[in-house]
Amino acid sequence: MGAATLYIFSGLPGSGKSTLAQGLSTEFNCAYLRIDTIEQAMRDLCNFKVEGEGYRLAYRIASDNLKCGVSVVSDSCNPIELTRTEWQKVAISAGARFINIEVICSDKAEHKKRVEKRTSTVAGLKLPKWEQVEQREYHAWKANRIVVDTAGKTEKTSIQELISSISKWNKQI
Template sequence: MPLTVVGGLPAVGKTAVCREVLRLRAESQTGPPTWLRIDSIEQALRDSDEMLPGMPAGAGYYAAAAVARDVLASGGDVLVECVNPLPLTRRLWEETVSDLGARFLAVELICSDAAEHRRRAQQRGGDIEGLTLPTWQEITHRDYAPWPEADLRLDTARLTATEAARAIIDLGLAGGAG
């Protein structure tokens, strides 16, 4: 699973699924990948005053891509958690692996049950100090394009975090991504 990018709107379950990928991989002989969370990187940039609140989030994506490239070049696996809302951000990950010969696995998480998605958005707590989580209205009005090119599209309204993580690991370890 060299570079696996897990994207999707806020509150679809990306963090829960990524944590399960890490847990399951830690229990296997392959070991866990390096986990890069765009929210953590962007919050650190805001804390350092290098990124102002409300600024477009490109800096976090570019910083994560640079770290991912270094990890991949050294033979490590990388798991990226991000919204990954647009073709521009998605191309960045493809470019990150292009000249390394590394595999790329694109995963889009959705939550097809709008009531469940809203409940998650309204009831979840944050685990990144200082990060303000988006409201349901901000989530529903966010600029987000569906990701039909994703290697996997998993519905967290129908799958548990563990089931989704297993699907990601199974495809990644089988070499199912380019």
């Protein structure tokens, strides 16, 4: 059996990131860690403003799973270089592989429509408005990654494209 893999998702809200992350987790039978769920639980249970604590907790949970040989899908906006690097360090320190996956929606009108029409699947989570998505800090990527553009595609097509890209990625290493 090969080493566990950490699938590190990133992308703006409404890009299709959680849909693809959940699909991949199901397809590959991975543990699934969603930052929105972790952070909302911390708000609800601890009654404090969550900043970086959700990510730091998720890093620890991911590490535990990876060390047990369980692959992990991390689902978060992962907008800045710092968090991207930290996820990679988690995999390396656990002796696991990692694959960075950026999900985008290149059609601005479609992206806006998704953001405006979606409903939260995390109890109590307040979703961002389109203006907040547009203004969100999101650093350009420097590291190698798989990019999946969900614009004009069905969920099934996007998941199939992602799985195919992972297969090609694995053949390169």
